[in-house]
Amino acid sequence: MKFRIALLALAICCPIAYAQPSPGTMGTKAAPAEVYDHLLSNLQREIVGAADAMPADKYNFAPTQGDFKGVRTFGEQVRHLAESNYNYFKDWGAPNYVDPKSIEKLTSKDDIMKALRDSYAFAHAAMNTMTADNAFEQMGARKQTRAGIAAFSMAHSMDHYGQLVEYLRMNGIIPPASRKSGM
Template sequence: MTKMRCLMTAACCAVLTLPVMSMAQDMASAKPMPKMAVEGTPLTPAASLNAALSVFEEEVVGAAEAMPAEKYDFAPSVPGGEFKGVRTFGEQVKHLAGSSSEFFHGFGVTGGVDPKMLDNLKTKDELVKALKDSFAYAHTAISSITPENAFLALKGPENFKSTRVSMASFYMAHSMDHYGQMVEYLRMNGIVPPASRPGASM
């Protein structure tokens, strides 16, 4: 009887220990919690906008890198749909690579991807590099935003009320518009976008 009681006690201890071990393993494998900002801390426009851009950049570049090179000429074709003339995946990447020069040309910051050179880019590696260079230029342009110039009007149509902040915001919205299309292209090819995979930071 004593031997049986000992066996039952050992079994109960083992069962009770499993959730604790599982929790410890989950905690060990989990990503560390991000450091939380102190609410009310003053931030510069450049710091706040660049932080947001970094999140978008990770998603867009991740999607561009996830598509195999042989699929860069993929464009949707679904029965009953209308996809005549839509951009291929590679053309989506190329369009985004050239967009920062368009959005930030009025910031007085040199650099960026020359839109005239984009037509010479054919391979995935060339296009991904151009995309990364484009985001680097966008960060440089946004870094030039100060509290003093953030909301000064830029040259452009009066009804747009363009400022450095609004152009930076529009650039990011434009990037995510095309990112959404890239996501669909990836999923139509059986690829889960990196930002949507388990354990992704976003």
């Protein structure tokens, strides 16, 4: 839980850091969609890279040594991330919404990877609806904001990315983001 809170704080602070003008652009404001979409692109690169690095025959892998009873398999982790993108951004008015329940049934790596990539296309479309005027407007009964939902979605994704990395390493695979250039 502490890790998730730290990630959430980081996700909220990072857009502020990205929005800081460089010396040559003092006073220039960054558009929220541009800032958050940039963060989402970085996150997507790491998650899709990790998901793609696991061989198809290992998508059913879940740790068995230790207290891992009932944890998601690698493929279930990836499916959950795809489902989550649709759940977090469903009310933003972006096109090509997919009912997350349809993703639950996917079993092959190819189908899960397609669902993951499609979910990021949807998330990017949603992210690009964020403006300075609506980023902090309350949405729905829970009084969330686009900026808050976007930040939390990225913190949630990084939590699962950490699990994907562990599963890769348990299978002797170095995550793409950890590989040195030229390897």
